[in-house]
Amino acid sequence: MKKHIRLEESLPETVFERLLSISKSQRWLVRRGEKLNALLESCSSEDEQLFLCDILDRFTYIDSDTLADSLAELGEKISTTWGCTPNNTLVVAMDKSRYADSSSAIAWMIKPVLAELGDWETNKIYKNLTDAVNEVKEGQKIVVVDEFVGTGQTLSNRLKWISEKITEQEKSVEIYVATIAAMEICRERDFSCATEFHSTIWMKQALNDYYHSEDLEAAIAMMLGMEALLLPKHNFYKLSKYSLGYKKTQSTYYLENGNPPNNNFPIFWWKMWKTGGRRMPLIPRV
Template sequence: MTVERLPHHIPKDTFESLFRLSVDHPWLIRKSSALFDLISTCEKDEEIDLVVKLISRINFFTPNDQLCARRKVCEYLTNHLGLIESDTLLIAIKDNELADSSSAYVQQMKGALAEVGGWRTSNFVDSLTSAVERVSPDGSLVIVDDFCGSGGAIKRKLEWLRLKLREHEKECRMFVAVAAAMEFSKKEVSPLAEDYYAATWLKRGISDNFSGPELEEATAAMLKLEQSLKARSDGKKLSDYSFGWRKSEALYYSEGDNPPNNNFPLFWWRHMKGGLERDPLIPRI
């Protein structure tokens, strides 16, 4: 394994920890510059220890992992729930002209369901309005996506769907199926969906992995680290994303995709306090 020349002086024990981390998580090898840059923002050993632990818990998905997840979603919908192509629509939560991950995921699900057979292009819809118009009166709607963070967005879409379906006098079943989701999102989504499935359920990076004094110390360390970031970056306020959007504390990275803002901003925020642009470990747009 080749490691890039270090941009900062790193103590030997810290370097050894990062080297072991890269061995255990090979995707970090090509991120060595960003990794060492991130560690250089830590002023105390407990901050370094926290960052290393969180990075080790990042749920990294390769394109093949995502394919396997789509197949799991497909198997769950068709075999466990028994949904059939004649009265089921897979839909994205998109309701505007901007591209989003759910629209892409609807398209990607075509390949997985093509392997089952019987499903057609007409089963896949990339807008909520079209889904309401096209679904049969007693059919099934399935919101699909690659990731669900707090569950707030999907909750709002389910509420909207329920209202519009009533206006159209349709009694449809509503489901949610995603590749990965934060466990705490269940309280938002489950009451509104007949079934909520994730191929992988994710825990919060700090709150679900520490307790007692360790939780207090880890929380304080992360707050301190966030103080090294610029208060505003790319039109966003750091205070809105502290510990991730809606305090999600997500640790999720799908290779080649735009990471969610539910991740700790420490891993994706683009500017340091003072305006210096940084090299984020998992950059996002």
């Protein structure tokens, strides 16, 4: 039996019909009916509701099947195209901190994929860049894995750090990058330290790449108007830092059961209203 989004009867007919159409391709919204209604009811006009519908229609939602396909593609790229084996390569999450992040999850999930393609073992897949850089040997390869790349600034900095550390240790090592998803704008960054950067999904900006001239100005103004209803500062987070998504990335991306990146529009994940009330975010973020 097919499930449908439970929509409030108070929604305008145009919005109601638009959401029903979207739900056919964006099936993840079905389980978030209450949160979706709360988001749309917070809009001040039908135009704002239809505007959000357009953005939701362009969302890149990674469900379990899509994730499995992406991991299989990365495994094939690593093993076949790049010629990586357990004897000449270390796979590592793009992580240097003590806290769990999505790159660690990808490093963990790619283990069985690589196991099917060769005799890979756990001791060839690392969760921390520092350990991998110290362990990699002369002439070997490092494959850095991650879930999502937004602006590419962090990745660029990490690649430069890896290259510098390897040079300090007087080793010659090839560096590769494999990610589930990435924003096209990150291509503007300097990734020259890597031999190749492969993402299974490339995404456009939700406003800049779909609206133009006056329409783009109006779309940005409308989103900023909705953001103005959010609490300017919550705990240690300032809304101004994440306006239109971190570094204005304008992302619309979510991995099922994951922690959505702050590159997404805060209207989808910010926790508090300006009035002090707690929101019911469409995609809650820690």
